[in-house]
Amino acid sequence: MITEFITVTSAGQALHGAREDSAFLAGGTEILRLGSSVSRARMIDLKGLGLDTISVENQSVTIGAMVTFQQALEHDAVPGYLKEALRFCASRTRRNMATIGGNIALVRDDSYLLPTLVAAKARLVLADLATDGSYVEENIPIREYHSFRDHFSGSLILGIILNKPQRFVASSRFSRTAQSPAAITVSFGADISSGEPHDVRICAAIKGSGVVRLLQVEQSVASGHYRNADDAVALAGADILFADDSTGSAGYKRYLLGTAVADLFRCCLAAMGKGESV
Ligand SMILES: Cc1cc2nc3c(=O)[nH]c(=O)nc-3n(C[C@H](O)[C@H](O)[C@H](O)COP(=O)(O)OP(=O)(O)OC[C@H]3O[C@@H](n4cnc5c(N)ncnc54)[C@H](O)[C@@H]3O)c2cc1C
Known part of the structure; x- marks a missing residue:
């Protein structure tokens, strides 16, 4: 049962607010569904972090973790192969809520996006707290996030980068x-x-x-x-x-x-x- 709901305005605040019994709340389609695989008492709402934008620089597309499936589908800069995978979520209602970051973090065995993002050699921008409590960001290949899942289980996904337009x-x-x-x-x-x-x-x-x-x-x-x-x-x-x-x-x-x-x-x-x- 959810007993605490925390609103934050920075990634650092979100990470400092995280505990063993907490989860980052994005679109909530998994967390809030009946029989959810995520059962945590303390929700840290990511809505105030401004991670819902898509930007393009030098043929590299950066998609914020809070961008919804539908938002990405409607954006001209998002590659066709990712749109194909976004459409695997057939419910438009769910596409309006489900976020890219939430989908990656779940690593479901029927994941809509993870196979495509690994094949695309996408990169992830992650935020973490170092051992001394200081805030750090890193940019890693998504295959690393997938291979070392436990190591990144507390990381906050800030966004994905697609920088291989010819692939x-x-x-x-x-x-x-x-x-x-x-x-x-x-x-x-x-x-x-x-x-x-x-x-x-x-x-x-x-x-x-x-x-x-x-x-x-x-x-x-x-x-x-x-x-x-x-x-x-x-x-x-x-x-x-x-x-x-x-x-x-x-x-x-x-x-x-x-x-x-x-x-x-x-x-x-x-x-x-x-x-x-x-
Ligand atoms: C009926 C139904 C069917 C579904 N079928 C599928 C399916 O076939 N395939 C599939 O892949 N999914 C499925 N889902 C799950 C879900 O809709 C998607 O995976 C969705 O993309 C999850 O995103 P969200 O924003 O709703 O995540 P949330 O529910 O908000 O969060 C899910 C998890 O991700 C973590 N998280 C969220 N954002 C971040 C972040 N930025 N950084 C780190 N961790 C984060 C949360 O802490 C939580 O553990 C289904 C859901 C429902 C209700």
Whole structure:
């Protein structure tokens, strides 16, 4: 039950107000929903921090953590691949409330945005308190935030930076209906400026398994190991423990992941004008 509601006007105040029983309140779509995964007594409201803006500088787009899905969808500077992922949240009512920062912080196994942001090589601007209590900000790759989740669990996300305008990024989401939880959400990103896929990132949110990077497939694509896109099917998910649940059986999820990765790889090849073959 929520018993305390704190309003703050700076990121430092928000961090100093944080305790074990507190949570940062953004759009509240997760915190305030029935059966929420976040059960905390003390809410620190982020509305007064001015983190709800989108800015562009030298082809780099910075999106404040409190920007809502709908606000980002309606902004010209937000790349199409991110808009595709924002639309994975099919409810417009929820898109009007849900924030980008809240979505990243949750790291849900059916995350709308995390796979796409990892594939895009997005960066996060985080605020923290150092051991002596002083306020610090850092700019880190989102993959680091994902890999060292516990280390950043108390960090305040200030915003995301998308600074790779030429990158190919595409995503797919599989669910029974647009409003149902996804079995698989997967994204494929690569630098294709040289005519070959480099700096490949493939990330999937898999219901029951979590958010994972497909490191072996990334390496195989980047090293030119595959002859065609379908060769990626076998390795995708080879080291993942899939679970049976209401979104589908373990075998179905493995099948979806493999075929989706191959499809996205095919789209990447097409974007390079290569057709089917690598
Ligand atoms: C019916 C329903 C279905 C949903 N389905 C999905 C789904 O399929 N996929 C999905 O990804 N989400 C889903 N959600 C959850 C949610 O709508 C989104 O993840 C949303 O983006 C969360 O953002 P928020 O601003 O509402 O977060 P809040 O509810 O305000 O906060 C969520 C968590 O993030 C933390 N947080 C918020 N902002 C920050 C910040 N700036 N820095 C650090 N921590 C922060 C909070 O402390 C809290 O722990 C669903 C919610 C509902 C009600």
